[in-house]
Amino acid sequence: MSIFLLLRQVAATVLVRFTWMALVLAVLVHFAVAYIGLWYAGEKHLVGDPTTFFYFYITTAMTVGYGDLSPQGPAGRIFVAIWMMVGGIALLTAVIGKTTNSIIELWRRQVKGNGSFEKQSGHTVLIGWLGQSSEEIINLLHQDDVSNDHLIVICATGLDENPMGGRASFVRGENLSSPCLLARAGVSTAERVLIRTETDDQTLAVVLAVHKLQPRGHVVAHFSDSQKADLARSYAPGLECTSSMSVEMLVRSSQDPGSSELITELLTVGSGATQYRATLSPGIQWSFGELFASMKDRHNATVIAYKAEGEDRLLINPPSDTQVCAGEIFYIANKRIAGDI
Incomplete structure (x- = not known):
């Protein structure tokens, strides 16, 4: 029995190194030869x-052997003992082992940040x-209805494992502005990209790298220095920047x-x-006053x-007679309004 188990282990170790195609082909060949051998036996x-x-x-290859089926003749018994039990067990053990290794490797790649979200x-x-x-x-993203049902990918350096396993996925690299790392994070096809690094200089470098990839989604970057934020906007016009408003907030709170x-x-x-944002339905023709009253009533x-379609300028508290058509609005409500307005 010990020799049998040793042969089985050695065979499984060798077979598990096969490619999936070679392994499947080996199983099919073994299955077909077993059928033909039993027929001739x-x-x-x-x-x-x-x-x-x-x-x-x-049941034979998995060593279950319920005993309800078995070869009756000497030739069949010898064939099953030599071909089916040794070869079948080794092959199916290799399949199970390779499947397990693939699952573990996939999990390890995701936890260690070596995965890819390009697709x-x-x-x-x-x-x-x-x-x-x-x-x-991450917690705020999960709370909002817009982003809580989507995949969140953390793109970072200096981390050995996913810092928020179960709530976000993770990719890591040596440099946050590396095109390869940003590509693995799926920046080009993401719906939204948030950039917040340790320094404004690093954030600026990431902004330029992201802008070069021409992402289809909305990009927001945080700067501590408003001048760096203005510089980033000059190089990436579609970028939205946030900056620290602690000083402005201090003064405003003292006055009001x-x-x-x-x-x-x-x-x-x-x-x-x-505060939320919504897109206006095409063909809408209202004044801002009518839109204001309708949103309050409904x-x-x-x-x-309000920001008109194709315009960069945001009109805050515009006059009531301002014409509103296609574009987007910003509103305050207890919950987000589903769909277009």
């Missing part, structure tokens, strides 16, 4: 019905990892107490009123800004 009760033979082959589309990419603040970004609380509430997803939402 006179074991008609085992090969007369294809279903019966398939059942006998699997994904409509997902969210977060470039840069800053610990707790980046975790908060409660301003910081208001801004925080409008940007917080979860409970209470939040959705209890307050429209605060």
Whole structure:
């Protein structure tokens, strides 16, 4: 028995190194030879019905052996013992081993950040990892209806494993502005790309690299210095930049107490009123006053800004007689309005 198990182990170790095509071909050849061998050995009760033979082959190769089917003649028994049991067990063990190795390797690649999302589309990419603040970004993305059902990919350096396994996927590299790393993250086909790195210089470099890939989705980058943000916009006109407003917020809160609380509430997803964006249906012809009243009556939402289609300028609190057609609006509501307006 020990020699038999040793031969089985050696055969399985060799076979598991085969390619999938070679392994499948070996199984088919073994299956066919087993059928022909039993036929010529006179074991008609085992090969007369294809279903019966398939059942006998699997139970024998898997060493289950229920005992309800077995070869009756000496030739059949010798053939099964030599060909089916040794060869079948080794082949099926190799198939199981190779399948297990493939699953483990796929899991390891994803956890270690070596996977690729180039064929994904409509997902969210977060470039840069800053610990707790980046975790908060992932949590906020999951809270919003727009992004909570999409794949989120963290693109980072300096991490050995996925920092948020189960809530986001992960790719890693040596340089955040590397075209290869950004391609593996699926930046070109992502629905949204968020860039937040350790320094403004690094963020600027990533912005330029992302812009070169001509992403189809919306790109947002965070800068601590507003001048760096303006510089990034000059090189990537379609980029949306956020910058630290701590000084402006400090002054505004001193002049109009409660301003910081208001801004925080409008940007917080979860409970209470939040600021959202919606696209206007083609062919709509309203004044801003009519749109404002309709949104308030139908959705209890307050429209605060409008941007016409093809325009870069955002009109905040425009006059009531401003003509509104195709474009987008920004509004405040307790929940996001589904679909176009």
